Amino acid sequence: MTAPPRSVRAAAAAALALAALGALGATGAAAQAGSGLELPPDPLGGRVLFAAKGCAQCHGIAGRGRSIGPNLGEGHFSGSFLELGASLWNHVPGMSVTFDVAGLPWPELEEGEMTELLAFLYFIEYLGRPGVAAAGQEVFADQGCAFCHEIGAGEGIGPDLAGLERFASPLYVAQEIWNHGPRMLASMRELGMRAPSFAEGDLADLAAYVRQQAEGGAQERLLLAPGDPNRGHEVFAAKGCSKCHGRDARGGEDAPDLSQVDLHRSAEGIAATMWNHGLVMGDFMRERGVGWPIFEDSELADLIAYLFFLPFADLPGDPARGAEVFASRSCADCHAAGELAAGGAAEKGPRLAGSTAAASPAALMAAMWNHAPMMKTAILGEALPWPELAGADLRDLRAFLGRQAAAAAPPP
Ligand code: HEC
Ligand code: HEC
Ligand code: HEC
Ligand code: HEC
Numbered sequence: 001m002t003a004p005p006r007s008v009r010a011a012a013a014a015a016l017a018l019a020a021l022g023a024l025g026a027t028g029a030a031a032q033a034g035s036g037l038e039l040p041p042d043p044l045g046g047r048v049l050f051a052a053k054g055c056a057q058c059h060g061i062a063g064r065g066r067s068i069g070p071n072l073g074e075g076h077f078s079g080s081f082l083e084l085g086a087s088l089w090n091h092v093p094g095m096s097v098t099f100d101v102a103g104l105p106w107p108e109l110e111e112g113e114m115t116e117l118l119a120f121l122y123f124i125e126y127l128g129r130p131g132v133a134a135a136g137q138e139v140f141a142d143q144g145c146a147f148c149h150e151i152g153a154g155e156g157i158g159p160d161l162a163g164l165e166r167f168a169s170p171l172y173v174a175q176e177i178w179n180h181g182p183r184m185l186a187s188m189r190e191l192g193m194r195a196p197s198f199a200e201g202d203l204a205d206l207a208a209y210v211r212q213q214a215e216g217g218a219q220e221r222l223l224l225a226p227g228d229p230n231r232g233h234e235v236f237a238a239k240g241c242s243k244c245h246g247r248d249a250r251g252g253e254d255a256p257d258l259s260q261v262d263l264h265r266s267a268e269g270i271a272a273t274m275w276n277h278g279l280v281m282g283d284f285m286r287e288r289g290v291g292w293p294i295f296e297d298s299e300l301a302d303l304i305a306y307l308f309f310l311p312f313a314d315l316p317g318d319p320a321r322g323a324e325v326f327a328s329r330s331c332a333d334c335h336a337a338g339e340l341a342a343g344g345a346a347e348k349g350p351r352l353a354g355s356t357a358a359a360s361p362a363a364l365m366a367a368m369w370n371h372a373p374m375m376k377t378a379i380l381g382e383a384l385p386w387p388e389l390a391g392a393d394l395r396d397l398r399a400f401l402g403r404q405a406a407a408a409a410p411p412p
Helices: 006-024 043-052 081-091 090-102 110-129 133-144 161-166 170-179 179-193 203-213 229-238 240-243 269-289 300-313 319-328 336-343 360-369 372-382 394-406
Strands: 029-034 037-039
Touching: 037 110, 043 110, 081 090, 081 110, 081 360, 081 394, 090 203, 110 133, 110 300, 110 360, 133 203, 161 170, 161 203, 170 179, 170 203, 170 269, 170 300, 179 269, 203 269, 229 240, 229 300, 229 360, 269 300, 269 319, 319 394, 360 372, 360 394
Parallel strands: none
Antiparallel strands: 029 037
């Protein structure tokens, strides 16, 4: 099976992102449990901000668009919110030079906007690549589907799959396969067939093949319901996943912590993972008396969006390490922060102890971004190197600033 060239996949992914924009407009957000992160109900909504804030003037998405700045999307970002934030921060000097050259103002970002933008950049991977019908035909044969199913030529051991064609999304196909899983597996067991398992891309290819067979030609229509991660959290509880994996998917008795599993993949790739584990899970479910969950409408898409965003939420940071970062990255040279003020900080920047700048991950990122041009002038003016941040740095910094803020608060 050959994958289509990257540029084709990229362009198509961008087209998907744009096509899915039609589905904008939802409002309200729920917190990603425990992390202080409010996820947007429509992760593609940030596309609008990306244009409105001028990012699109310099950055292409997934291979399309301008290329003054690096192309974003397509496996670019896989870290948590604050890890992505750190990467944005590290590029401030390079980016602001191009802003100056282009005569563009530095775009101010509010807290919610920062979340929407980074969630959007993170989400691009979710769209995956469009399926390739010829590859889908191979999957259909190799995985034994063809043994039991026809497409548009009547019922075999299993139903004719032509009806699936109405629903262009690979997630819809995945949902149907999942819902019929137990009976399909029973029928395979009877015939002594091995259960099918899917690799990344297989479900997208299968969906493309089904569509092509049913309609007799390649179709342009590729509408992937983006999925609402907040609603997906509810689905996770309602379908009993939380019984084994814990309320926030952080692991439970005998079931893995799903935030530690590599789920930052395309949506159909996550669906494939779920299916592949379905056999083992099914036995556990029977033991625990949890029925095989059946998904309707956009439920699987929502659930998968929720799983996809699990690694996006930052774990609590380590304030002691944050204090080291604060000192070693020269923040303490300009900002007083409680105990470090005693060290004689010159207060060339605002006091960060007691400030609300670290109230949430998004608040911290927005504050750092909005003040970045002034800070850049101050930092480079003192001939200090730009304080690069990596990995858990920002998470730990926030924990440290949060502790200082608590200490600075007047006693009740
Ligand atoms: C005037 C052009 C310009 C605009 C507008 C712009 N950027 Fe950039 N951006 C750049 C350049 C140039 C770099 C590379 C800087 C460097 O290498 O340090 C960059 C780097 C980045 C990076 C790091 C990419 C990587 O490879 O890790 C991110 C993320 C980013 N920009 C996001 C944004 C966002 C979000 C916006 C809108 C708020 C934006 N940019 C607006 C020019 C721009
Ligand atoms: C051993 C026979 C067998 C094999 C092999 C098989 N299926 Fe099925 N499939 C069935 C049966 C039987 C049903 C109906 C189950 C039910 O009614 O719940 C079904 C149902 C389905 C449905 C739901 C169809 C609908 O109209 O509701 C889909 C989608 C599907 N199969 C896809 C696949 C795919 C894709 C493969 C290959 C990976 C596959 N099946 C392999 C027997 C099989
Ligand atoms: C009865 C307990 C139980 C229930 C209910 C359950 N799971 Fe699981 N799940 C497990 C176990 C055990 C594993 C590990 C199986 C394995 O290693 O193959 C697992 C594995 C997984 C994996 C793969 C993790 C990896 O390592 O790649 C995913 C994804 C997953 N579950 C999602 C879900 C979702 C979504 C639901 C609800 C629709 C759910 N699970 C319901 C017990 C359960
Ligand atoms: C050379 C001096 C200097 C250094 C070093 C410096 N800053 Fe700043 N910082 C400033 C100045 C000046 C401002 C105010 C900018 C403005 O008003 O736009 C500021 C503003 C901020 C704000 C916004 C405060 C608020 O109340 O909204 C945050 C957050 C911040 N800095 C964090 C940091 C962190 C974290 C570091 C270390 C990685 C750091 N700064 C390093 C000078 C500095």
